[in-house]
Structures are given as C-alpha cells and as structure tokens.
Amino acid sequence: xxxxxxxxxxxxxxxxxxxxxxxxxxxxxxxxxxxxxxxxxxxxxxxxxxxxxxxxxxxxxxxxxxxxxxxxxxxxxxxxxxxxxxxxxx
Amino acid sequence: xxxxxxxxxxxxxxxxxxxxxxxxxxxxxxxxxxxxxxxxxxxxxxxxxxxxxxxxxxxxxxxxxxxxxxxxxxxxxxxxxxxxxxxxxxxxxxxxxxxxxxxxxxxxxxxxxxxxxxxxxxxxxxxxxxxxxxxxxxxxxxxxxxxxxxxxxxxxxxxxxxxxxxxxxxxxxxxxxxxxxxxxxxxxxxxxxxxxxxxxxxxxxxxxxxxxxxxxxxxxxxxxxxxxxxxxxxxxxxxxxxxxxxxxxxxxxxxxxxxxxxxxxxxxxxx
Numbered sequence: 001x002x003x004x005x006x007x008x009x010x011x012x013x014x015x016x017x018x019x020x021x022x023x024x025x026x027x028x029x030x031x032x033x034x035x036x037x038x039x040x041x042x043x044x045x046x047x048x049x050x051x052x053x054x055x056x057x058x059x060x061x062x063x064x065x066x067x068x069x070x071x072x073x074x075x076x077x078x079x080x081x082x083x084x085x086x087x088x089x090x
Numbered sequence: 091x092x093x094x095x096x097x098x099x100x101x102x103x104x105x106x107x108x109x110x111x112x113x114x115x116x117x118x119x120x121x122x123x124x125x126x127x128x129x130x131x132x133x134x135x136x137x138x139x140x141x142x143x144x145x146x147x148x149x150x151x152x153x154x155x156x157x158x159x160x161x162x163x164x165x166x167x168x169x170x171x172x173x174x175x176x177x178x179x180x181x182x183x184x185x186x187x188x189x190x191x192x193x194x195x196x197x198x199x200x201x202x203x204x205x206x207x208x209x210x211x212x213x214x215x216x217x218x219x220x221x222x223x224x225x226x227x228x229x230x231x232x233x234x235x236x237x238x239x240x241x242x243x244x245x246x247x248x249x250x251x252x253x254x255x256x257x258x259x260x261x262x263x264x265x266x267x268x269x270x271x272x273x274x275x276x277x278x279x280x281x282x283x284x285x286x287x288x289x290x291x292x293x294x295x296x297x298x299x300x301x302x303x304x305x306x307x308x309x310x311x312x313x314x315x316x317x318x319x320x321x322x323x324x325x326x327x328x329x330x331x332x333x334x335x336x337x338x339x340x341x342x343x344x345x346x347x348x349x350x351x352x353x354x355x356x357x358x359x360x361x
Binding site (some may be wrong): 011012013014016017019020021023024027028031 | 276283
C-alpha cells in the first residue's frame with residue numbers, strides 16, 4: 001500500500017453519498033408512478049390470451065431505463081402444443 | 091389516548107428490536123405505561139431481547155384470533171412494572187395477522203398505555219406494512235451505510251403513503267435513529283456522516299447510538315441496555331433519544347473518537 005492508496009481509501013464516504021443521492025432521486029421519481037411494467041404485462045397477456053393459449057410464466061416483460069433512451073423487452077414463448085389458434089383448436 | 095410508535099427500517103439487522111427494547115424501557119422508566127408489540131410473526135425476537143422468552147404463553151395472533159384475551163397475552167416486565175410485552179407468534183402462516191384484527195388490538199392498547207411501540211419485521215411486505223399501519227409516529231432505524239439508507243428511504247415512502255394517517259391526509263411524525271455509528275470510521279471518511287444521512291433522508295434526527303459492545307452484552311443477558319447499564323454511552327444515547335421522542339428538546343451530540351496517544355500510535359480502534 002502506498003501513500004496514494006491511503007488517500008483513495010479516505011474518499012469512500014463521499015462516493016457513497018453521491019451514489020445514494022443519484023439513485024434515490026431516481027427511485028423517488030418512479031415511486032409515485034404505478035408499476036408500469038406489471039400493467040403492461042397484464043394487458044399484453046390479455047391480448048395474447050384472446051388468440052393463443054399461453055401460460056403466465058411464458059411471458060417476460062422487462063424495462064431497461066437508460067439516460068437518453070429506455071428499452072422495453074417483451075419475450076413471449078409459445079409452446080408448440082398450444083400454438084394452435086384457439087378457434088381451430090376448439 | 092396513547093401514542094403509537096412504529097420502529098421500522100426496511101433492512102434487517104440494523105437494530106430495530108434492540109432499539110424498540112431500549113427506547114421502550116427508557117420511556118417506561120420515567121413512569122409512563124409502555125407496551126412493546128412484536129410484529130415479526132414467525133421470527134419473534136423481542137421476547138429474547140427483553141429476557142421474557144420463557145414467559146410467553148399467548149401471543150399477538152392468539153389475541154387477534156380470539157383464543158386469548160389481550161390481558162392474558164401481555165407480559166409484565168420484571169424490572170419496570172409499567173413496561174409490557176406483547177410477543178409475536180411463531181406460526182409460519184403469513185396471513186395470521188389481519189388488518190382488522192391488528193387495528194382492534196392497537197385501539198385497545200392505545201386506550202390503556204401511554205406509548206405503544208410496534209417492532210416491525212424487516213422488509214416492506216405485509217408484516218412491515220401492518221406494523222406501521224396505525225402508527226402516529228415512526229422511528230426509522232438506519233445504519234450509516236448505503237443499503238440501509240436506501241431501504242430507509244423506501245420505508246419513508248411507505249410511511250407517507252400506506253399508513254392510516256397518510257391516507258386520511260394527516261402527517262405521520264418521522265424520526266431517524268442512527269445506530270451502530272462508528273465515530274472513528276466516520277472521521278476517516280469510511281462511513282457516511284450523520285449530516286450525509288440526514289441530508290439524504292431529510293427526516294429529523296432522534297439520536298445517534300454508537301457501535302457498542304455493551305448493546306450486544308445487554309442482548310446476550312436479555313435486558314434492554316437502558317435498564318441493565320444505564321450509564322454507558324449507548325444507553326445514554328438511547329435515554330436521550332427517548333426523551334426527544336417525548337418532545338423534549340435536547341441537542342444531539344455527534345459521538346467523537348476518544349483516542350489516547352498510544353492508541354493513535356498503534357492505530358487502535360476506539361472501543
């Protein structure tokens with residue numbers, strides 16, 4: 001350990017403070033909004049269920065928020081046996 | 091009408107149960123009637139910290155389900171006769187607590203006691219929400235450490251949204267109690283300072299409890315530190331915090347590191 005390391009170690013509390021401030025500003029902003037991802041998940045599920053039989057577990061909805069752009073990822077797995085449209089199956 | 095105070099934190103292991111016992115005992119010692127209610131259903135520990143684990147016959151869930159009267163379930167402390175404990179049950183049934191049932195018990199306690207301290211389970215799930223539901227005030231126990239502060243912020247959000255008072259448009263009085271504060275590490279910039287924590291959470295400070303072996307020893311012996319060793323630093327900090335909770339205006343002194351020359355030379359930590 002050299003002298004520089006000692007100084008580096010001293011600065012961990014200010015880093016903690018800054019990280020918390022940024023994170024909490026973001027979390028507080030989102031707290032007031034209803035849970036967007038779970039609402040999307042439910043509505044997407046309802047639309048798909050109208051036409052194809054799928055299990056809840058086969059639908060994954062996730063949102064990745066970036067600074068300038070956010071991505072919404074929807075992953076739907078349709079098992080082959082239930083891929084037959086309901087109108088035909090029924 | 092008594093005051094209902096929830097002791098909560100979000101994160102586990104920060105000292106909720108220890109603080110509930112220490113604050114409750116400190117208030118009871120001034121002659122006020124105090125009830126401590128353990129909401130940690132399935133993982134009760136307040137009985138152990140209070141040294142009453144072998145005296146538990148009935149619990150909160152029994153009272154809610156009507157199999158025991160409130161007066162049967164309350165355990166009177168052997169050291170302070172105005173201090174009572176209502177233990178949590180060991181049942182694994184998560185739905186054993188109902189909002190209606192908890193409300194009735196709290197109402198009864200409020201009419202008999204001056205203070206009702208609700209020891210919240212960790213987390214933000216049902217148990218934690220029921221513990222805070224009927225509270226008038228909240229003590230948010232926080233360690234000067236990133237994950238604890240973040241969880242406290244989350245709990246503050248819940249206190250302002252999900253409590254009865256918040257829903258009725260009233261304020262719930264909130265206080266931060268910083269526990270396990272290590273003056274030496276804070277001075278060396280290795281730990282968030284009190285100012286950092288208060289600035290981030292923007293909730294007034296109830297007290298600072300220094301990291302202390304005495305608190306651990308008190309838990310080992312089954313006695314709140316404010317009763318067993320009222321003169322040591324941590325106990326004094328709890329007693330002052332309890333006085334502030336009762337509305338007294340006492341300045342908070344940030345603990346500083348007491349180091350002798352030899353300690354400095356050898357780089358020893360303060361106890």
